[in-house]
Amino acid sequence: MRILVTGADGFLGRGLVAALPNAYPDAERIVLTDRAFSATGSAAMEIVPGDLGDPDFIDRLVEPGFDLVFHLASIPGGLAESEQALGHRVNLIAPLGLANKVASQRPGATFVFASSIAVYGELGQKPVTVATGCRPLLTYGAHKLMTETLLSDMTRRGALSAVSLRFPGIVARPPTESGHGSAFMSKLFHAVRAGEAYDCPVPADSRCWWMSRAAAVRVLLHAAGRDHSWPSVIQPSVLHATIKDVADATSRVTGQASRVRFGSDLALQRIFGAMPALDAREATYLGFQADADLNMLATAALSGD
Amino acid sequence: MRILVTGADGFLGRGLVAALPNAYPDAERIVLTDRAFSATGSAAMEIVPGDLGDPDFIDRLVEPGFDLVFHLASIPGGLAESEQALGHRVNLIAPLGLANKVASQRPGATFVFASSIAVYGELGQKPVTVATGCRPLLTYGAHKLMTETLLSDMTRRGALSAVSLRFPGIVARPPTESGHGSAFMSKLFHAVRAGEAYDCPVPADSRCWWMSRAAAVRVLLHAAGRDHSWPSVIQPSVLHATIKDVADATSRVTGQASRVRFGSDLALQRIFGAMPALDAREATYLGFQADADLNMLATAALSGD
Numbered sequence: 001m002r003i004l005v006t007g008a009d010g011f012l013g014r015g016l017v018a019a020l021p022n023a024y025p026d027a028e029r030i031v032l033t034d035r036a037f038s039a040t041g042s043a044a045m046e047i048v049p050g051d052l053g054d055p056d057f058i059d060r061l062v063e064p065g066f067d068l069v070f071h072l073a074s075i076p077g078g079l080a081e082s083e084q085a086l087g088h089r090v091n092l093i094a095p096l097g098l099a100n101k102v103a104s105q106r107p108g109a110t111f112v113f114a115s116s117i118a119v120y121g122e123l124g125q126k127p128v129t130v131a132t133g134c135r136p137l138l139t140y141g142a143h144k145l146m147t148e149t150l151l152s153d154m155t156r157r158g159a160l161s162a163v164s165l166r167f168p169g170i171v172a173r174p175p176t177e178s179g180h181g182s183a184f185m186s187k188l189f190h191a192v193r194a195g196e197a198y199d200c201p202v203p204a205d206s207r208c209w210w211m212s213r214a215a216a217v218r219v220l221l222h223a224a225g226r227d228h229s230w231p232s233v234i235q236p237s238v239l240h241a242t243i244k245d246v247a248d249a250t251s252r253v254t255g256q257a258s259r260v261r262f263g264s265d266l267a268l269q270r271i272f273g274a275m276p277a278l279d280a281r282e283a284t285y286l287g288f289q290a291d292a293d294l295n296m297l298a299t300a301a302l303s304g305d
Numbered sequence: 306m307r308i309l310v311t312g313a314d315g316f317l318g319r320g321l322v323a324a325l326p327n328a329y330p331d332a333e334r335i336v337l338t339d340r341a342f343s344a345t346g347s348a349a350m351e352i353v354p355g356d357l358g359d360p361d362f363i364d365r366l367v368e369p370g371f372d373l374v375f376h377l378a379s380i381p382g383g384l385a386e387s388e389q390a391l392g393h394r395v396n397l398i399a400p401l402g403l404a405n406k407v408a409s410q411r412p413g414a415t416f417v418f419a420s421s422i423a424v425y426g427e428l429g430q431k432p433v434t435v436a437t438g439c440r441p442l443l444t445y446g447a448h449k450l451m452t453e454t455l456l457s458d459m460t461r462r463g464a465l466s467a468v469s470l471r472f473p474g475i476v477a478r479p480p481t482e483s484g485h486g487s488a489f490m491s492k493l494f495h496a497v498r499a500g501e502a503y504d505c506p507v508p509a510d511s512r513c514w515w516m517s518r519a520a521a522v523r524v525l526l527h528a529a530g531r532d533h534s535w536p537s538v539i540q541p542s543v544l545h546a547t548i549k550d551v552a553d554a555t556s557r558v559t560g561q562a563s564r565v566r567f568g569s570d571l572a573l574q575r576i577f578g579a580m581p582a583l584d585a586r587e588a589t590y591l592g593f594q595a596d597a598d599l600n601m602l603a604t605a606a607l608s609g610d
Contacts, residue, residue: 084464088405092455100393133436135457142458146451150397152440153447159389 001027004066006052006098007073008032009039011173012114015213015304016070016220017045023221033061034073053089058097065105068224071095072114077140078181084139091143096150103159111151111162112223115233117209119145119166127277130166130235137271152232163223164233168209169272170216172301182272185210188243189301192250192258201265204244206273211238212300215291222288230286237280237290239297243273249294254302306332309371311357311403312378313337314344316478317419320518320609321375321525322350328526338366339378358394363402370410373529376400377419382445383486389444396448401455408464416456416467417528420538422514424450424471432582435471435540442576457537468528469538473514474577475521477606487577490515493548493565494606497555502564509549509567511578516543517605520596527593535591542585542595544602548578554599559607 001024007013013034020030021044030045037047050057052073073090074080080087095113102109118141119134126132136142144164151162169182172189180186184201185208191198211219219236244262251258280288291297306329312318318339325335326349335350342352355362357378378395379385385392400418407414423446424439431437441447449469456467474487477494485491489506490513496503516524524541549567556563585593596602 081462092401096397131438133438134454136454137461139458139462142454146454149441149447149451149454153444156442157444 001068002029002031002064002066003027004031004033004062004069004102006033006069006071007114009034009037010072011177012170012213012216012220013072015217016072019217019221020045029064031061031066052094052098053086055097058094058101062098062101062105066102066109067106068110068112069098069102070112070114070220070224071098074114075140076180077116077118077138080140080143081138087139087143091140092146095147099147099151099154099160099162103154108158108161110224110226111160112220112226113147113151113162113164114220115144115148115164115166116141117166117168119148123274123276125276127279128235129279130231130233130282148233155232161226161228162232163226163230165219165223166233166235167216167219168211168238170211170213171297181268184268185243185272186301188247188260189250189298192247192256192260193254193302195256195259197259197261199263200243200247200260201263202243202269202273203264204242204262206243206269207240207275208243208246208273209238209240209275209278210246210291210297211236212291212297213304214300215289219288231282234283234286234288235278235280236283236288238278239291239294240275240277241294246294246298250298250302253295253298306373307334307336307369307371308332309336309338309367309374309407311338311374311376312419314339314342315377316482317475317518317521317525318377320522321377323609324522324526325350334369336366336371357399357403358391360402363399363406367403367406367410371407371414372411373415373417374403374407375417375419375525375529376403379419380445381485382421382423382443385445385448386443392444392448396445397451400452404452404456404459404465404467408459413463413466415529415531416465417525417531418452418456418467418469419525420449420453420469420471421446422471422473424453428579428581430581432584433540434584435536435538435587453538460537466531466533467537468531468535470524470528471538471540472521472524473516473543475516475518476602486573489573490548490577491606493552494555494603497552497561497563497565498559498607500561500564502566504568505548505552505565506568506570507548507574507578508569509547511548511574512545512580513548513551513578514543514545514580514583515551515596515602516541517596517602518609519605520594524593536587539588539591539593540583540585541588541593543583544596544599545580545582546599551599551603555603555607558600558603
């Protein structure tokens with residue numbers, strides 16, 4: 001099996017790459033791509049840095065053909081909103097070009113796409129399912145939704161066997177990363193572990209959807225086993241909890257007193273902290289799993305980099 | 306006001322072009338484009354033939370800047386399904402490029418997009434509204450949906466003031482046109498008027514959504530008056546009637562006995578002839594109107610070319 005990972009040096013990518021050798025011990029080839037790499041890869045994997053916004057790079061990259069592609073590369077939502085041309089190139093044109101090239105080299109290849117709950121837009125109060133109507137409030141979400149639509153159509157006609165995974169903000173991103181509107185959801189964990197005071201911008205009762213990187217990696221690997229009976233868009237299950245409860249769980253598992261002060265940024269709360277319940281029974285039935293509980297979430301969020 | 310019409314030599318385009326001088330008597334410029342033109346334009350309009358699948362052509366075409374664009378050009382659904390590369394270029398890449406170029410030359414320009422009810426896919430039994438979930442069954446519908454998503458996002462952030470109109474099959478297309486799966490809906494009118502026997506492929510009780518070209522042109526012109534309070538996707542109202550009732554109405558208004566024999570193509574009926582009710586109250590509230598009744602539909606369908 002020949003495997004390609006894009007965005008391989010990103011937060012989610014590094015977690016997936018670390019898990020690949022165990023998941024695919026007999027892989028013939030594993031190729032990693034990203035704009036640049038902070039670390040050198042292992043001997044078993046090939047590193048091909050480049051710009052997926054450049055169609056010629058995609059052509060060269062995919063020329064050998066791949067049986068399984070994890071497409072994780074994207075410009076984060078906050079940055080894509082201010083840098084529209086960059087977002088258009090990387091978050092829309094690149095996945096369209098990549099999907100077409102993968103399909104032309106290897107019809108029916110498995111294509112796992114890291115989509116986002118940003119596709120939904122304003123969510124209201126009712127439980128969300130994968131069938132909830134989508135009216136994205138950010139260009140980032142619009143591009144993810146357009147890519148989902150293309151991949152579903154390619155899957156319908158057998159060009160690819162694609163699955164789009166609607167991920168929430170994954171925690172805990174390294175404190176150095178920027179461009180994510182949901183950054184506060186990650187900073188919280190680091191601050192509590194360090195015993196530092198943290199001015200969290202949103203109110204204590206802000207209710208978010210939570211997923212650790214370890215859980216997200218399990219979702220990606222499970223999705224790669226897609227068969228033709230699966231839908232092409234999956235809303236994986238998440239933990240639904242207030243930011244105060246997550247801070248408290250982090251305090252418990254780290255043994256540090258929480259010094260989080262909660263704020264009153266209602267605009268930010270509206271986007272990330274007013275999440276209704278999520279009905280992910282379909283994904284659960286297909287074997288996708290969330291973090292087991294808040295303690296496990298906090299532990300997993302603070303493992304790794 | 307500077308106005309651009311794409312697909313100006315198509316069935317819907319010719320109807321719109323004929324109505325433009327009355328609708329915009331003071332237009333500074335009206336530019337028509339299509340791959341080729343079957344007729345020469347009037348002195349008041351400029352004809353610029355070309356291929357919207359070519360980004361350089363879009364650049365040249367839109368360089369002067371337009372205040373109002375009617376984007377009607379597309380490859381029909383049946384043809385786009387078999388000619389995937391052509392459909393991708395014309396039905397997806399072209400509208401994305403056109404919308405971006407129009408916005409860059411004239412931010413906030415009005416952009417009226419001829420979308421399609423093909424965005425919905427399988428409809429089930431419940432009344433359809435603009436909020437009904439979309440799972441297109443054809444690449445044509447997927448591309449229309451992706452374009453809607455892009456235009457809605459551009460409208461949200463003020464780059465354009467766009468409106469996507471979900472048109473049903475427009476009747477009665479000239480008998481010479483091909484590529485439309487819904488061709489039987491047009492052939493019916495011509496056959497009854499000519500007093501010819503016609504083997505209609507679908508059963509008599511097939512229930513379709515109907516709109517004459519005259520009604521569609523009124524929808525386009527009304528949409529061009531969009532203000533910022535409007536949603537960016539509109540499901541215009543239609544007539545909901547069986548094909549037998551439409552054949553009978555055509556017989557009444559033409560004075561010809563209907564010699565239509567109905568068939569049993571259930572696959573075709575499933576796509577075009579099993580339409581549930583349409584709840585278009587939102588569009589009606591905004592002033593969009595369907596054909597008044599079946600007699601008016603038949604009369605309008607048989608006027609013009």
